[in-house]
Amino acid sequence: xxxxxxxxxxxxxxxxxxxxxxxxxxxxxxxxxxxxxxxxxxxxxxxxxxxxxxxxxxxxxxxxxxxxxxxxxxxxxxxxxxxxxxxxxxxxxxxxxxxxxxxxxxxxxxxxxxxxxxxxxxxxxxxxxxxxxxxxxxxxxxxxxxxxxxxxxxxxxxxxxxxxxxxxxxxxxxxxxxxxxxxxxxxxxxxxxxxxxxxxxxxxxxxxxxxxxxxxxxxxxxxxxxxxxxxxxxxxxxxxxxxxxxxxxxxxxxx
Amino acid sequence: xxxxxxxxxxxxxxxxxxxxxxxxxxxxxxxxxxxxxxxxxxxxxxxxxxxxxxxxxxxxxxxxxxxxxxxxxxxxxxxxxxxxxxxxxxxxxxxxxxxxxxxxxxxxxxxxxxxxxxxxxxxxxxxxxxxxxxxxxxxxxxxxxxxxxxxxxxxxxxxxxxxxxxxxxxxxxxxxxxxxxxxxxxxxxxxxxxxxxxxxxxxxxxxxxxxxxxxxxxxxxxxxxxxxxxxxxxxxxxxxxxxxxxxxxxxxxxxxxxxxxxxxxxxxxxxxxxxxxxxxxxxxxxxxxxxxxxxxxxxxxxxxxxxxxxxxxxxxxxxxxxxxxxxxxxxxxxxxxxxx
Numbered sequence: 001x002x003x004x005x006x007x008x009x010x011x012x013x014x015x016x017x018x019x020x021x022x023x024x025x026x027x028x029x030x031x032x033x034x035x036x037x038x039x040x041x042x043x044x045x046x047x048x049x050x051x052x053x054x055x056x057x058x059x060x061x062x063x064x065x066x067x068x069x070x071x072x073x074x075x076x077x078x079x080x081x082x083x084x085x086x087x088x089x090x091x092x093x094x095x096x097x098x099x100x101x102x103x104x105x106x107x108x109x110x111x112x113x114x115x116x117x118x119x120x121x122x123x124x125x126x127x128x129x130x131x132x133x134x135x136x137x138x139x140x141x142x143x144x145x146x147x148x149x150x151x152x153x154x155x156x157x158x159x160x161x162x163x164x165x166x167x168x169x170x171x172x173x174x175x176x177x178x179x180x181x182x183x184x185x186x187x188x189x190x191x192x193x194x195x196x197x198x199x200x201x202x203x204x205x206x207x208x209x210x211x212x213x214x215x216x217x218x219x220x221x222x223x224x225x226x227x228x229x230x231x232x233x234x235x236x237x238x239x240x241x242x243x244x245x246x247x248x249x250x251x252x253x254x255x
Numbered sequence: 256x257x258x259x260x261x262x263x264x265x266x267x268x269x270x271x272x273x274x275x276x277x278x279x280x281x282x283x284x285x286x287x288x289x290x291x292x293x294x295x296x297x298x299x300x301x302x303x304x305x306x307x308x309x310x311x312x313x314x315x316x317x318x319x320x321x322x323x324x325x326x327x328x329x330x331x332x333x334x335x336x337x338x339x340x341x342x343x344x345x346x347x348x349x350x351x352x353x354x355x356x357x358x359x360x361x362x363x364x365x366x367x368x369x370x371x372x373x374x375x376x377x378x379x380x381x382x383x384x385x386x387x388x389x390x391x392x393x394x395x396x397x398x399x400x401x402x403x404x405x406x407x408x409x410x411x412x413x414x415x416x417x418x419x420x421x422x423x424x425x426x427x428x429x430x431x432x433x434x435x436x437x438x439x440x441x442x443x444x445x446x447x448x449x450x451x452x453x454x455x456x457x458x459x460x461x462x463x464x465x466x467x468x469x470x471x472x473x474x475x476x477x478x479x480x481x482x483x484x485x486x487x488x489x490x491x492x493x494x495x496x497x498x499x500x501x502x503x504x505x506x507x508x509x510x511x512x513x514x515x516x517x518x519x520x521x522x523x524x525x526x527x528x529x530x531x532x533x534x535x536x537x538x539x540x541x542x543x544x545x546x547x548x549x550x551x552x553x554x555x556x557x558x559x560x561x562x563x564x565x566x567x568x569x570x571x572x573x574x575x576x577x578x579x580x581x582x583x584x585x586x587x588x589x590x591x592x593x594x595x
């Protein structure tokens with residue numbers, strides 16, 4: 001099957017080039033440390049707050065770090081596509097018999113793989129720092145499934161955006177315009193119970209919040225199935241929308 | 256047999272920009288065919304229609320006997336593409352770049368290994384296969400780029416401005432590789448260029464393209480012969496001002512209808528006069544002009560270059576870095592020799 005082998009080669013090409021960038025490896029390791037160690041120190045005194053629902057701010061915030069990492073990592077996935085467009089790599093590939101859809105699929109899959117590795121690093125670090133994982137390994141795997149759907153949706157969307165807007169400045173502007181409010185309009189940094197009423201309403205139509213709720217349930221609260229089921233459906237829908245958008249934009253580009 | 260054939264091939268971009276405007280041409284198997292024209296003439300658009308990257312608005316094109324729209328997938332297997340941008344992966348070795356394209360062209364692992372070695376030899380990159388492309392020079396990247404379009408031994412290879420941005424020495428070596436390809440593999444090459452010299456030295460046949468239309472086609476010799484024996488370039492002024500334009504206009508009027516003149520083209524600050532025999536025409540031109548008070552600052556003679564051909568057909572110049580223009584002193588020596 002050419003579609004599978006082509007996707008495989010393009011995924012491997014993407015992963016290989018990332019691994020060879022020392023700055024990239026450094027950032028991958030450094031960012032989780034920054035959030036888990038430094039950021040949670042700033043809000044340490046929130047630990048005893050009623051309504052936090054967790055024993056410490058670190059315990060509360062660790063699932064948020066996973067979601068944030070996946071959100072930003074995937075939302076900037078399209079910059080690799082922009083680079084390939086600007087340098088002529090994309091045109092050159094499309095002039096070969098390569099399976100069209102593998103060119104975007106490989107890049108999106110590589111993004112998700114890298115994000116899951118990053119998530120694993122965060123989890124190991126969180127364990128060392130004393131975060132308690134309520135549902136153990138199966139729960140973490142379930143959280144990985146939810147994070148993969150989130151990453152898939154946003155990475156495909158970001159690649160579609162790159163193909164649509166073509167210019168780095170524009171893609172950067174739209175990406176920031178989208179990701180920052182999505183992060184703030186959720187219970188990522190503050191529990192829903194402590195959010196102002198309007199924000200608590202808005203967060204319920206924010207797909208990011210479903211990733212946060214799902215990950216937090218699995219790590220801190222246990223299998224709360226009525227939550228988790230909804231989170232899965234919303235994130236799966238997000239993935240379908242993102243992949244559809246990315247595919248359509250790619251088809252338009254590849255004619 | 257024609258390996259590339261187009262009929263009224265047209266591409267209109269949004270805003271009614273007719274980038275390619277109804278072109279017809281045929282390329283024979285084993286030919287090196289060059290599209291020569293300035294930037295924006297429609298060269299790249301034509302290549303991208305032929306290699307299936309963009310769809311024609313109207314008209315048709317056949318490559319290796321297949322329609323580029325209806326049989327796009329099959330066409331892609333049979334052609335190679337070397338784009339103007341060097342589309343190589345910086346963060347991979349030369350060999351990894353080439354191997355990836357081997358996979359894209361559905362070659363098996365064993366064949367890829369053999370071809371990689373063979374092609375690195377062919378483009379003179381043996382020994383550099385396992386170095387990262389980020390350490391390659393511009394010329395090396397271009398050669399790798401060339402190699403990536405060759406791994407599947409295509410019947411036709413499209414090269415869009417293959418030497419733009421390279422230094423003269425590297426350019427000459429790329430030409431050498433291109434010639435070798437035709438000789439050793441019997442490939443057909445379609446290339447675009449805005450370098451006169453490149454078209455002149457490399458191509459079997461040339462099509463001159465401007466504003467989306469082919470305005471002349473033939474071998475370099477045929478094109479040059481089409482404008483007559485020699486080109487005499489008269490410069491009647493030092494500054495390119497209104498007075499200068501007036502001098503050139505008057506010069507043109509004076510020379511019009513003279514039996515030794517076969518054609519004329521005024522340009523910015525110069526007048527190109529096409530004549531059958533330059534050496535004998537020059538004294539007559541000098542005499543005619545100075546008799547009317549037009550002081551000739553410099554006068555040079557050259558064999559017609561493709562630049563002159565381009566000038567004649569389009570009324571514009573693509574300034575080539577060719578050193579074929581002869582100085583006045585050389586000219587006099589030539590005449591002396593001829594008279595002796």
